[in-house]
Amino acid sequence: MLAYIIRRVFQSVIVLLVVGLVAFSMFRFVGDPIDNMLGQERTQADIDRLRTELGLDQPFPVQYFKFLQGAVEGNFGVSYRQGRPVSTIIAERAPATLELALVSGFFAITLGIALGVFTAIRRNGIAANTIMTLSLIGVSLPTFLIGILLIYIFSVELDLLPSFGRGDTVQIGGWSTGFLTASGLKALILPSITLGLYQMTLIMRLVRSEMLEVLRADYVRFARARGLAERAINFRHALKNTLVPVITVTGLQLGSIIAFAIITETVFQWPGVGLLFINAIQFVDIPVMAAYLMLISVMFVGINLIVDLLYFAIDPRLRVDGRTA
Amino acid sequence: MTLLDINKLTVEFPTRRKVFRAVDAASLTVEPGQIHGLVGESGAGKSTIGAAVLGLLERPGHITGGDIVFKGDTISGLNADAMRKLRGKKISMIFQDPLTSLNPLFTVKEQLVETIQAHHDVSDAEATQRARDLIDRVGIPDPDTRLDQYPHQFSGGMRQRVVIALALCSEPDVIIADEPTTALDVSVQAQILDLIKELARERQVGVILVTHDMGVIAETTDVVTVMYAGEVVESGPTEQVMGRPEHPYTKSLIAAVPRPTLKLHRFPQISYGGRETRFAIEDLARNWPKVENDPSKPLYEIKGITKRFLQKRGLLPWNREYFTAVDQVSFDIKPGEVFGVVGESGSGKSTVARMIAGLYQVDEGEVIFDGKTVSNLSDKATQEAYRQDIQMIFQDPFSSLNPRMRVDEIVAEPIRHHKLMEGNAIQKRVEDLLDQVGLGASAALKYPHEFSGGQRQRISIARALATQPRFLICDEPTSALDVSIQAQILNILKDLQEHLGLTMLFISHDLPVVRQMCDRVAVMKAGKIAEIQDTESLFANPQTEYTRELLDLMPKLDDLSTENLE
Numbered sequence: 091m092l093a094y095i096i097r098r099v100f101q102s103v104i105v106l107l108v109v110g111l112v113a114f115s116m117f118r119f120v121g122d123p124i125d126n127m128l129g130q131e132r133t134q135a136d137i138d139r140l141r142t143e144l145g146l147d148q149p150f151p152v153q154y155f156k157f158l159q160g161a162v163e164g165n166f167g168v169s170y171r172q173g174r175p176v177s178t179i180i181a182e183r184a185p186a187t188l189e190l191a192l193v194s195g196f197f198a199i200t201l202g203i204a205l206g207v208f209t210a211i212r213r214n215g216i217a218a219n220t221i222m223t224l225s226l227i228g229v230s231l232p233t234f235l236i237g238i239l240l241i242y243i244f245s246v247e248l249d250l251l252p253s254f255g256r257g258d259t260v261q262i263g264g265w266s267t268g269f270l271t272a273s274g275l276k277a278l279i280l281p282s283i284t285l286g287l288y289q290m291t292l293i294m295r296l297v298r299s300e301m302l303e304v305l306r307a308d309y310v311r312f313a314r315a316r317g318l319a320e321r322a323i324n325f326r327h328a329l330k331n332t333l334v335p336v337i338t339v340t341g342l343q344l345g346s347i348i349a350f351a352i353i354t355e356t357v358f359q360w361p362g363v364g365l366l367f368i369n370a371i372q373f374v375d376i377p378v379m380a381a382y383l384m385l386i387s388v389m390f391v392g393i394n395l396i397v398d399l400l401y402f403a404i405d406p407r408l409r410v411d412g413r414t415a
Numbered sequence: 416m417t418l419l420d421i422n423k424l425t426v427e428f429p430t431r432r433k434v435f436r437a438v439d440a441a442s443l444t445v446e447p448g449q450i451h452g453l454v455g456e457s458g459a460g461k462s463t464i465g466a467a468v469l470g471l472l473e474r475p476g477h478i479t480g481g482d483i484v485f486k487g488d489t490i491s492g493l494n495a496d497a498m499r500k501l502r503g504k505k506i507s508m509i510f511q512d513p514l515t516s517l518n519p520l521f522t523v524k525e526q527l528v529e530t531i532q533a534h535h536d537v538s539d540a541e542a543t544q545r546a547r548d549l550i551d552r553v554g555i556p557d558p559d560t561r562l563d564q565y566p567h568q569f570s571g572g573m574r575q576r577v578v579i580a581l582a583l584c585s586e587p588d589v590i591i592a593d594e595p596t597t598a599l600d601v602s603v604q605a606q607i608l609d610l611i612k613e614l615a616r617e618r619q620v621g622v623i624l625v626t627h628d629m630g631v632i633a634e635t636t637d638v639v640t641v642m643y644a645g646e647v648v649e650s651g652p653t654e655q656v657m658g659r660p661e662h663p664y665t666k667s668l669i670a671a672v673p674r675p676t677l678k679l680h681r682f683p684q685i686s687y688g689g690r691e692t693r694f695a696i697e698d699l700a701r702n703w704p705k706v707e708n709d710p711s712k713p714l715y716e717i718k719g720i721t722k723r724f725l726q727k728r729g730l731l732p733w734n735r736e737y738f739t740a741v742d743q744v745s746f747d748i749k750p751g752e753v754f755g756v757v758g759e760s761g762s763g764k765s766t767v768a769r770m771i772a773g774l775y776q777v778d779e780g781e782v783i784f785d786g787k788t789v790s791n792l793s794d795k796a797t798q799e800a801y802r803q804d805i806q807m808i809f810q811d812p813f814s815s816l817n818p819r820m821r822v823d824e825i826v827a828e829p830i831r832h833h834k835l836m837e838g839n840a841i842q843k844r845v846e847d848l849l850d851q852v853g854l855g856a857s858a859a860l861k862y863p864h865e866f867s868g869g870q871r872q873r874i875s876i877a878r879a880l881a882t883q884p885r886f887l888i889c890d891e892p893t894s895a896l897d898v899s900i901q902a903q904i905l906n907i908l909k910d911l912q913e914h915l916g917l918t919m920l921f922i923s924h925d926l927p928v929v930r931q932m933c934d935r936v937a938v939m940k941a942g943k944i945a946e947i948q949d950t951e952s953l954f955a956n957p958q959t960e961y962t963r964e965l966l967d968l969m970p971k972l973d974d975l976s977t978e979n980l981e
Contacts (some may be wrong), residue, residue, distance in 0.1 A: 316584065316585075328516075
């Protein structure tokens with residue numbers, strides 16, 4: 091088991107290196123940061139001086155190597171736009187995104203699994219069919235449109251919930267949380283639904299189809315024949331067997347909740363890392379972009395590792411293979 | 416007092432076009448301590464009766480007539496909740512496949528305790544104690560460690576014991592065993608049947624044993640009911656029905672059972688119900704290339720072939736562990752003979768076949784076909800030429816045909832691959848082949864799912880014959896089929912040998928079938944050959960202890976009627 095984890099961590103490092111390499115090779119196409127940094131009255135000498143100062147005159151593998159050198163020491167460089175260390179900027183912004191992702195992930199998983207089981211058990215019921223039809227809307231509507239619709243209904247028309255920002259936050263150590271104030275919690279509702287709706291419908295549909303498959307299995311029939319209660323069969327025997335494929339997809343989806351919070355953050359002006367990234371692209375703020383991309387890939391890789399370890403926890407058959415494989 | 420009285424039970428499945436009557440006014444009774452056999456071919460409605468008794472009919476099936484009386488109370492038509500209370504508590508069920516009837520994600524203990532607590536109001540500790548006792552009772556050694564294991568850590572036979580323990584959790588009065596031993600090896604089958612017999616006597620449980628295996632019926636049951644197309648055709652004490660069958664269907668069914676003690680030239684075919692049995696061997700033989708079989712020279716020389724599978728991976732060679740599936744196996748196959756390989760599951764017989772077919776590389780040794788080495792071929796041209804000469808027929812007719820391909824594409828594929836013909840000639844040849852195997856040329860445009868198991872196996876045969884091979888590998892070709900269909904397929908294979916001079920490797924775990932089919936037999940045990948003999952002398956005079964044991968385990972069919980046999 092330990093050997094497996096070590097091997098996976100080793101693989102993860104390679105993945106991160108490749109992601110960084112690809113990112114760096116593309117930065118030159120984003121634009122020239124110098125244009126934005128210097129004013130109209132710049133001279134060629136200014137340009138050259140700044141270019142050398144930032145190390146932008148060097149070939150991208152060298153730039154990449156320098157970035158890695160710094161990253162190992164925890165130094166991601168200084169933002170071109172804000173002139174502050176990137177690690178500080180991200181540390182300020184990350185709590186907002188992580189809290190948003192956490193809430194919407196929780197919303198997507200609990201509601202997705204519950205509705206999935208429900209629609210599978212009552213597969214011909216009116217309620218289940220209505221949910222299935224509505225879920226199509228969740229899958230097919232683009233995120234920004236859902237966000238705008240929600241803002242229109244709940245903020246503009248009903249005036250119940252805020253349409254932008256995080257509300258009041260409380261500082262705990264270096265972490266600013268919106269969980270502890272009423273306005274912070276209220277502000278979380280609309281962005282979380284916007285961000286989690288697609289994932290929720292996806293999880294729901296997946297749970298439903300897996301569940302329908304499992305309910306036909308012999309061991310479920312045998313459980314019925316033994317006279318076990320319907321609830322025990324559905325929620326113990328059947329649900330646990332649907333989890334392996336569901337976890338795979340859910341894990342990937344959680345990664346994308348964080349990574350693609352960008353759109354939601356833009357719509358709701360949520361002060362998270364996604365918004366930071368968008369601004370960084372507009373300004374060609376290479377250190378911020380690089381750090382952000384690395385952060386996202388660390389998350390993806392980490393979530394995937396957790397997903398793989400969850401397989402072992404759920405399915406005893408893999409544990410044996412894990413020892414031999 | 417009669418435990419279970421099924422009286423004129425009718426079960427119907429309404430479909431869009433018409434109502435399908437799966438069970439038609441079937442009646443049978445079960446007494447305490449009695450094993451009641453329910454026999455018939457697939458689709459006869461025997462499993463449906465079991466499901467109806469438990470109230471587990473698949474929708475839209477439902478009971479439309481008759482009633483089921485359990486200990487004096489009518490239980491058909493009870494509501495779902497009342498039925499659930501009865502299920503497991505009074506009437507239990509054992510399913511066919513022990514591999515799929517246990518939940519893979521829970522330990523044996525969890526499943527047992529859960530079931531015990533569903534029926535009895537007992538503490539966790541007491542339920543665990545009862546679970547332990549049950550595991551011990553069904554003959555699983557070392558119950559304390561076994562309890563905490565998961566189903567995949569048990570062998571097939573042991574799993575079926577767990578299933579039986581689960582069925583016994585609530586101390587039921589009636590157990591419905593639906594093909595409880597079909598998925599098991601002969602030796603394990605005998606043990607499980609003994610266990611069921613013992614439990615029936617000891618606990619005075621009434622058992623309905625649903626099976627298609629006449630051997631199991633003859634050995635295990637007290638009373639037997641024979642079903643055909645949803646109707647009971649004959650019922651009575653086992654000895655009487657098996658020994659002196661009265662109904663023509665029972666007679667033909669019994670005649671089709673391969674006998675361990677008697678070698679027949681051809682299998683008697685079930686004549687009841689007017690089935691397709693045609694096989695136009697003469698047409699096929701007319702276009703077949705004439706093969707000169709030189710009996711002095713073997714077609715195959717298998718020299719000490721060995722196959723190891725990696726069991727534990729390791730970076731360093733000495734950390735790796737291997738499992739030797741086939742160990743130094745040598746034999747010759749003479750041209751024109753049917754060479755049988757028998758053994759229990761895991762004995763390596765299929766691995767041998769795959770090495771001969773070139774599907775597996777050989778780790779040691781050599782396969783020589785017609786004087787040329789054909790194992791571990793790297794030369795594409797020789798490999799293709801060899802592949803054209805050999806073809807395989809697989810066990811499972813459902814998974815060995817691509818469901819997305821039309822039958823004509825399936826049969827034409829080997830012809831196209833080896834570029835034996837072009838254009839319209841292929842279509843003509845495919846239609847001829849389908850016609851010759853008795854499916855008719857119209858089968859060409861259908862898809863595999865439109866055919867029954869026996870018909871699919873005919874498609875497999877047509878596909879195997881498409882390249883006009885010299886050698887056929889048949890890997891358990893009939894073990895998934897009903898006895899009457901089995902007889903038809905085996906007769907086809909015999910015709911191929913006799914009329915076309917085809918040489919065959921016939922792999923089976925079913926000794927009576929092997930006796931009918933093979934000229935010589937190799938008995939395999941744990942990857943090694945235990946003995947090789949002419950079929951007749953092997954059965955008359957086995958040389959090794961292992962073969963003797965296998966022969967002893969064969970169901971005794973001496974009581975079966977020999978009417979209709981040649």
